[in-house]
Amino acid sequence: MNELWLRVEKYLEGDQLPGSVYAELSGTGIRGARRFMIPAGWQTEWHREPVEPGQFLVQVRLPSGTVISRDVTVSPETGAPRQVVIRPEPSAHEYLSWPQFLGSVEADLGQSAFSARTQTQHRPAVTPRSWIVAELYAQGAAGAPGATVPLGAGTVVRIDQNLDLPSITYSVFRIEDEESVLLRFFPAPEPAGLANPPALGGRLFLRLHGLSPFPHYVSLPLQWYQTPDLHRASPSVPEPVQVDVLLHQEAPPAPPASVYPTKAVVVRDAIMGPLLGYLKSGDLSAVQAMRDTLLRNAEDVLYYKRYNPYAAVAGALVLLKTRAYERLHDWPRNLAEWFPWLPDGAVIDAWCRLHGVYEHQRRQPDVEQARHDFVESARRGVPIYTDCLRLSIEGLKQCQLIAQANARHDEEVSAALERMRAYASAIDWQQPFTAFTGENPLLVPA
Amino acid sequence: MLVFDDAAGGPRTHAIVIGIGAYPHLLGGTPGDARDTFGLKQLSSPPVSALCFANWLLTEFENPTAGLGSLELLISMGDTPVDYKNPRTGTEHRLALPTKAAIKTAVRAWKQRADTHPDNITVFYFCGHGLARGEEVALLARDFGDPGATTLENAIDFDALRLGMEACTARRQCYFIDACRNEPQRLQGLKTMGDNQILDPDLSIIHARDRDYPVFYATARDHQAHAIPGGVSRFTEALLCALRGAGSDDPDGTWVVDTLSLSKGICGSLALGNRRRGVPQQRAKAGGNDAGFKLHHIRGEPHVPVMIGCQPPHGNALARLSIAGRAGSTDYEPDAEGWQVQLLADRYALAVHFPGRQFRDANDELQVRPPYRCKKIGVQP
Numbered sequence: 109m110n111e112l113w114l115r116v117e118k119y120l121e122g123d124q125l126p127g128s129v130y131a132e133l134s135g136t137g138i139r140g141a142r143r144f145m146i147p148a149g150w151q152t153e154w155h156r157e158p159v160e161p162g163q164f165l166v167q168v169r170l171p172s173g174t175v176i177s178r179d180v181t182v183s184p185e186t187g188a189p190r191q192v193v194i195r196p197e198p199s200a201h202e203y204l205s206w207p208q209f210l211g212s213v214e215a216d217l218g219q220s221a222f223s224a225r226t227q228t229q230h231r232p233a234v235t236p237r238s239w240i241v242a243e244l245y246a247q248g249a250a251g252a253p254g255a256t257v258p259l260g261a262g263t264v265v266r267i268d269q270n271l272d273l274p275s276i277t278y279s280v281f282r283i284e285d286e287e288s289v290l291l292r293f294f295p296a297p298e299p300a301g302l303a304n305p306p307a308l309g310g311r312l313f314l315r316l317h318g319l320s321p322f323p324h325y326v327s328l329p330l331q332w333y334q335t336p337d338l339h340r341a342s343p344s345v346p347e348p349v350q351v352d353v354l355l356h357q358e359a360p361p362a363p364p365a366s367v368y369p370t371k372a373v374v375v376r377d378a379i380m381g382p383l384l385g386y387l388k389s390g391d392l393s394a395v396q397a398m399r400d401t402l403l404r405n406a407e408d409v410l411y412y413k414r415y416n417p418y419a420a421v422a423g424a425l426v427l428l429k430t431r432a433y434e435r436l437h438d439w440p441r442n443l444a445e446w447f448p449w450l451p452d453g454a455v456i457d458a459w460c461r462l463h464g465v466y467e468h469q470r471r472q473p474d475v476e477q478a479r480h481d482f483v484e485s486a487r488r489g490v491p492i493y494t495d496c497l498r499l500s501i502e503g504l505k506q507c508q509l510i511a512q513a514n515a516r517h518d519e520e521v522s523a524a525l526e527r528m529r530a531y532a533s534a535i536d537w538q539q540p541f542t543a544f545t546g547e548n549p550l551l552v553p554a
Numbered sequence: 555m556l557v558f559d560d561a562a563g564g565p566r567t568h569a570i571v572i573g574i575g576a577y578p579h580l581l582g583g584t585p586g587d588a589r590d591t592f593g594l595k596q597l598s599s600p601p602v603s604a605l606c607f608a609n610w611l612l613t614e615f616e617n618p619t620a621g622l623g624s625l626e627l628l629i630s631m632g633d634t635p636v637d638y639k640n641p642r643t644g645t646e647h648r649l650a651l652p653t654k655a656a657i658k659t660a661v662r663a664w665k666q667r668a669d670t671h672p673d674n675i676t677v678f679y680f681c682g683h684g685l686a687r688g689e690e691v692a693l694l695a696r697d698f699g700d701p702g703a704t705t706l707e708n709a710i711d712f713d714a715l716r717l718g719m720e721a722c723t724a725r726r727q728c729y730f731i732d733a734c735r736n737e738p739q740r741l742q743g744l745k746t747m748g749d750n751q752i753l754d755p756d757l758s759i760i761h762a763r764d765r766d767y768p769v770f771y772a773t774a775r776d777h778q779a780h781a782i783p784g785g786v787s788r789f790t791e792a793l794l795c796a797l798r799g800a801g802s803d804d805p806d807g808t809w810v811v812d813t814l815s816l817s818k819g820i821c822g823s824l825a826l827g828n829r830r831r832g833v834p835q836q837r838a839k840a841g842g843n844d845a846g847f848k849l850h851h852i853r854g855e856p857h858v859p860v861m862i863g864c865q866p867p868h869g870n871a872l873a874r875l876s877i878a879g880r881a882g883s884t885d886y887e888p889d890a891e892g893w894q895v896q897l898l899a900d901r902y903a904l905a906v907h908f909p910g911r912q913f914r915d916a917n918d919e920l921q922v923r924p925p926y927r928c929k930k931i932g933v934q935p
């Protein structure tokens with residue numbers, strides 16, 4: 109028996125992602141294909157796969173949706189493992205490596221800027237993208253008016269406790285070149301222990317303005333904690349992870365007034381980052397094929413909702429999409445009740461109730477409660493995840509149809525639906541986190 | 555018009571296929587009298603694309619647990635109804651023109667047939683003009699733009715149709731929308747995106763059993779879907795390529811197109827097409843809610859799109875390519891853009907030969923498996 113050693117070689121600014129990329133191995137002696145996850149990073153560890161000597165095809169599907177294939181021959185005469193390194197296209201800039209790996213931006217983004225920079229590397233300076241005026245916009249738990257913090261290079265953000273907002277401190281770094289602005293939110297070194305969950309109580313948005321009558325908002329999942337591996341003997345302490353926001357515009361010197369730059373919110377979470385990438389690229393088959401591993405991760409982050417409600421919502425979405433209802437338990441109910449500032453928890457709970465997926469419901473829909481929760485979620489504002497906005501609109505429409513079937517008009521549902529529809533028209537559906545144009549996050553133009 | 559009806563017992567697949575190229579009220583039509591055309595013209599590809607897909611269903615579709623049960627076909631090509639010969643039965647049919655009223659009747663009949671068994675599969679295919687508002691899509695019927703009707707009166711509110719199908723007994727549903735998704739600003743104020751009463755609201759709208767309903771859109775929001783005039787559209791071409799193999803997988807050792815792998819096949823085939831020079835970029839999008847179900851079983855090995863090129867690429871214009879497999883060897887003339895071929899999933903030997911000796915001849919191996927393969931053969935001067 110020989111061994112194939114596999115890994116994805118991609119510089120991810122020093123991060124190593126164990127078991128994050130879906131791979132298939134077919135060929136000699138294998139019926140169908142073997143499916144497993146392999147590590148990604150720079151000179152990271154190997155995934156080891158025992159094989160008989162022969163010819164094989166390795167197919168790797170990155171979270172971005174890119175497929176990379178390699179023909180591999182394992183010779184009988186050598187006992188040494190056959191090492192296979194999968195190398196995705198290099199990124200034009202280091203800061204593009206994560207977003208391109210996850211598919212948050214196009215693979216060729218930045219290539220033109222890179223070429224230009226290579227040709228003009230002795231020129232003294234690049235043109236700053238001063239047309240992007242970025243602020244952090246904080247909205248209190250009860251929809252209190254937002255506080256704003258301008259985001260420049262080296263800004264340290266400390267959120268005012270009076271707003272009942274997250275007790276967080278972030279260092280913000282702003283990097284600019286000809287086409288891109290990168291806002292990098294470094295968490296302050298205040299790790300919470302497992303018994304000491306962070307206090308969360310409101311929403312944070314990135315606000316961009318100066319280009320049209322209304323500003324543009326991007327939901328920020330701050331503060332994001334890396335989920336500890338519960339299946340280790342001694343689980344590690346959850347640590348806050350870095351969140352990057354990349355803004356990119358390819359039409360110098362000035363974009364049209366109504367056009368906002370390409371945006372990508374990248375959460376550098378070794379587990380949930382790639383999973384969010386697979387969901388965004390629509391590669392649910394990779395998630396289905398690796399149900400045991402990936403769904404266990406999704407269940408874990410949902411369990412740890414007090415530490416990271418944003419990851420918990422993502423985990424619940426994965427479990428809903430894959431119909432792994434038994435792993436949902438009735439935890440979305442807690443997500444809805446414990447985080448009253450978070451629309452997403454109420455949306456997911458409402459969806460579960462509408463379709464009777466909780467175990468105690470025995471597949472009997474609870475239309476009344478679902479209706480109440482969908483209306484409540486709309487009252488809380490735009491969800492953080494675009495997928496939750498989709499579920500919200502779909503659920504409200506179903507409630508409206510049910511009212512119609514009973515020959516009545518449900519004013520509350522119609523009003524909630526109109527409100528969510530307004531977001532739907534203003535939103536960038538390609539982004540996993542909601543990004544939209546509006547007067548403020550609670551008021552989008554009709 | 556029902557062009558195929560096999561009412562035998564047990565679960566079946568029930569399909570409705572609509573292709574609309576002629577829009578009499580829009581630009582270039584007769585009388586061309588729409589008050590607001592939205593800049594939309596006559597199309598030549600949708601009837602061709604819809605007929606291709608219908609023929610595929612009748613001659614190639616295979617599902618051992620839900621074989622084809624019925625096919626409803628509506629085509630608009632020119633001013634008169636189209637005569638269609640069913641390639642499976644040889645029967646001639648005069649197809650109904652896909653006006654809004656005709657589509658409404660056909661959709662209701664289609665749902666009624668699908669209602670006969672919970673394990674039925676439904677397939678909805680539309681190729682023609684579309685307009686969008688956010689994620690909502692209006693599918694324009696042949697009589698769209700009739701000055702006697704309101705703006706979207708002769709359009710189908712696809713969201714309402716899709717949601718109305720929640721009440722359908724068949725819990726496995728597939729939607730293919732081969733239409734543009736441009737978003738005119740003046741649709742913002744409208745209450746609905748067309749007729750939203752195609753299917754009656756039903757008290758049993760929420761079923762105890764999950765519904766899988768993947769929606770495959772030809773293009774992303776606010777983007778156009780493309781076609782060569784008079785030819786099969788890019789999306790339908792990619793869809794057929796995926797159904798013939800690019801969208802298949804073999805988790806149990808046999809090749810099956812399930813709705814999750816189908817998505818990878820469509821996207822992969824379109825992505826390979828995007829690499830051809832002069833071809834407008836198009837990216838398909840998947841929507842709906844789907845945990846995946848087996849749609850089509852491949853007879854034998856799947857056909858997989860393969861792109862082969864020399865490294866460095868300027869060798870492509872100078873080399874002859876030979877691909878040798880179990881069935882024999884095929885030679886290809888030099889092609890500056892590289893070679894795009896369809897191969898059965900298997901193992902092949904590749905050889906590039908340079909008659910002008912600009913590079914040394916080279917050999918390589920190639921294993922082919924869905925969704926697609928791209929292979930570079932390194933050549934040395």
